Amino acid sequence: MLLDPFLEFAFMRRALVGCLALSLAAPPLGVFLVLRRLSLIGDALGHAILPGVALGATVGGLSLVAMSTGGIVAGLAIVLAAGLATRGTGIREDASLAGFYLVALAAGVVIVSAGGSGVDLLDLLFGAALGVDDGALLFMAVTTTVTLLALAIMWRPLVTETFDPGFLRHAGGGGALWHLGFLGLVVLNLVAAFHALGTLMAVGLMMLPATGARFWAASVGGQVAASVAAAVVASFCGLLVSFHADLPTGPAIILAAGVIWATGLVAGPQGSLLRRLVRRPHLAG
Amino acid sequence: MRRPLVRSPAIRLADVTVTYDRRPAVHHVSGAFAAGSLTAIVGPNGAGKTSLLRALTGAQRLDAGTLDRGGLAASDIAYLPQQAVLDRSFPISCGEVVMMGHWRRTGPFRGMGEAQRGEATQALDAVGLGGFGARQIASLSAGQFQRVLFARMMLEDAPVIVLDEPFNAIDARTTADLLRLVARWHGEGRSVIAVLHDHDLVRAHFPQTLLLARELIAWGPTEAVLTPANGLRARMMAEGWDEDSGTCAQAA
Numbered sequence: 001m002l003l004d005p006f007l008e009f010a011f012m013r014r015a016l017v018g019c020l021a022l023s024l025a026a027p028p029l030g031v032f033l034v035l036r037r038l039s040l041i042g043d044a045l046g047h048a049i050l051p052g053v054a055l056g057a058t059v060g061g062l063s064l065v066a067m068s069t070g071g072i073v074a075g076l077a078i079v080l081a082a083g084l085a086t087r088g089t090g091i092r093e094d095a096s097l098a099g100f101y102l103v104a105l106a107a108g109v110v111i112v113s114a115g116g117s118g119v120d121l122l123d124l125l126f127g128a129a130l131g132v133d134d135g136a137l138l139f140m141a142v143t144t145t146v147t148l149l150a151l152a153i154m155w156r157p158l159v160t161e162t163f164d165p166g167f168l169r170h171a172g173g174g175g176a177l178w179h180l181g182f183l184g185l186v187v188l189n190l191v192a193a194f195h196a197l198g199t200l201m202a203v204g205l206m207m208l209p210a211t212g213a214r215f216w217a218a219s220v221g222g223q224v225a226a227s228v229a230a231a232v233v234a235s236f237c238g239l240l241v242s243f244h245a246d247l248p249t250g251p252a253i254i255l256a257a258g259v260i261w262a263t264g265l266v267a268g269p270q271g272s273l274l275r276r277l278v279r280r281p282h283l284a285g
Numbered sequence: 286m287r288r289p290l291v292r293s294p295a296i297r298l299a300d301v302t303v304t305y306d307r308r309p310a311v312h313h314v315s316g317a318f319a320a321g322s323l324t325a326i327v328g329p330n331g332a333g334k335t336s337l338l339r340a341l342t343g344a345q346r347l348d349a350g351t352l353d354r355g356g357l358a359a360s361d362i363a364y365l366p367q368q369a370v371l372d373r374s375f376p377i378s379c380g381e382v383v384m385m386g387h388w389r390r391t392g393p394f395r396g397m398g399e400a401q402r403g404e405a406t407q408a409l410d411a412v413g414l415g416g417f418g419a420r421q422i423a424s425l426s427a428g429q430f431q432r433v434l435f436a437r438m439m440l441e442d443a444p445v446i447v448l449d450e451p452f453n454a455i456d457a458r459t460t461a462d463l464l465r466l467v468a469r470w471h472g473e474g475r476s477v478i479a480v481l482h483d484h485d486l487v488r489a490h491f492p493q494t495l496l497l498a499r500e501l502i503a504w505g506p507t508e509a510v511l512t513p514a515n516g517l518r519a520r521m522m523a524e525g526w527d528e529d530s531g532t533c534a535q536a537a
Contacts, residue, residue: 035372035375035376037372153394154393156393156394157393159377159381160385160388162375163371163372163375163377163382163385164371164382164385166366166370167385167388168388169344170342170343170344170359170360170364171360171388171389171441172358172360172389173388173392173393214376217376218376218421218423219376219377219378219421220376220377222376223376
């Protein structure tokens with residue numbers, strides 16, 4: 001009964017598999033973005049890939065390869081440029097990223113509206129989960145595999161660098177390299193996600209489960225697990241609701257993630273509103 | 286006399302100058318930290334103490350002069366910067382923070398097993414935090430957190446240890462415990478260099494002192510350095526600067 005739409009319609013199955021793949025890889029990256037106090041960088045990068053996608057579509061047509069390549073190149077270029085600007089001048093990384101992504105966003109809109117590339121701006125921003133084809137599905141699966149492997153490999157340096165960047169830099173751990181590699185993964189996931197969810201909503205599946213994770217778990221590993229669980233449930237529920245209520249899929253999934261986030265905020269076991277408001281008698285020692 | 290367990294080289298400074306935007310923060314400082322010495326760096330605020338430490342640990346480029354670490358790489362020196370830059374709400378346990386001290390031996394990928402976990406537990410015991418391995422750092426007081434960072438330094442096992450105001454906002458008992466650890470490192474033959482403000486504490490625990498006021502005021506046995514005359518000279522150093530200052534004549 002609950003699974004009926006997925007059993008009956010192939011496009012629902014594709015959308016589900018694609019979103020589940022994204023749910024495995026993107027939220028862990030979001031957890032690290034939150035811990036690195038870069039919560040809004042996902043947004044910035046989501047906008048930053050827009051001109052790349054638009055340029056890719058203008059040059060190579062409406063193909064997955066052209067648009068994805070454009071998006072990845074643009075995203076990586078902006079990450080690198082912002083990183084270099086930060087290192088060269090000492091301005092904060094979020095400030096330089098903000099500068100670059102605003103320029104990129106404006107450039108993207110100009111390209112989309114002037115280029116006549118046939119790209120629908122609404123599709124770019126909000127995605128088309130029900131139009132996910134084999135190529136896009138494969139791209140998402142590959143991205144998830146690469147991301148999970150990379151995270152497993154760089155877990156120790158990434159946690160160390162996030163907690164105490166000065167220590168790692170001083171001990172000769174190559175801080176900047178891990179940081180850039182990590183941001184590269186973020187770009188890759190945003191590009192993979194934009195096919196299903198659009199550039200705006202892709203950030204939602206990365207950040208909403210991640211910001212909510214701190215209400216459910218007290219360790220980095222626990223927060224990663226909690227964020228993945230939240231994203232999986234949100235994908236499933238969001239697709240079902242969008243099917244039955246005839247709502248756009250991307251926003252439905254993000255709204256579902258929002259409901260889970262709000263639940264954690266109000267009633268999660270770690271530092272939620274409820275934990276603060278409900279006074280329990282203090283311990284003896 | 287017992288042979289030292291750790292061989293630490295002398296660190297020699299010749300005309301070391303550190304500048305920010307051409308203004309000298311450390312100006313023509315020369316001298317040497319003897320092998321296995323225990324030295325306090327004192328001086329007023331803005332005297333360049335932290336800049337000198339950053340130069341020692343390779344975090345700050347020298348504008349002039351040379352710094353000979355006696356064959357040590359800058360990364361071989363364990364360095365504890367001033368507090369407050371770390372996010373104490375980070376979801377990580379005391380044990381995990383201490384285990385970071387293994388980094389120079391394990392790097393990013395090599396495995397950590399029972400032996401390494403055991404060393405971390407011992408280090409936590411040694412700083413008076415036995416049984417805190419699984420505790421999240423968010424629940425620690427400032428003093429307990431400083432103890433955790435000292436435990437991490439123990440695992441770093443470095444021949445030279447550099448501490449920047451390690452006892453700021455730390456209570457007397459914790460300071461005493463951590464000073465015992467510093468004395469133990471000194472006894473093992475390591476060189477320890479610490480920026481401190483409390484002159485009584487320096488007199489009681491640090492045989493060598495370097496008094497800095499951008500320029501070197503005095504460097505030697507603590508009693509000879511911490512004299513009223515030297516203190517006055519250090520205080521005379523203006524914290525501001527001359528807007529129309531010309532280039533330094535000593536700059537070759």
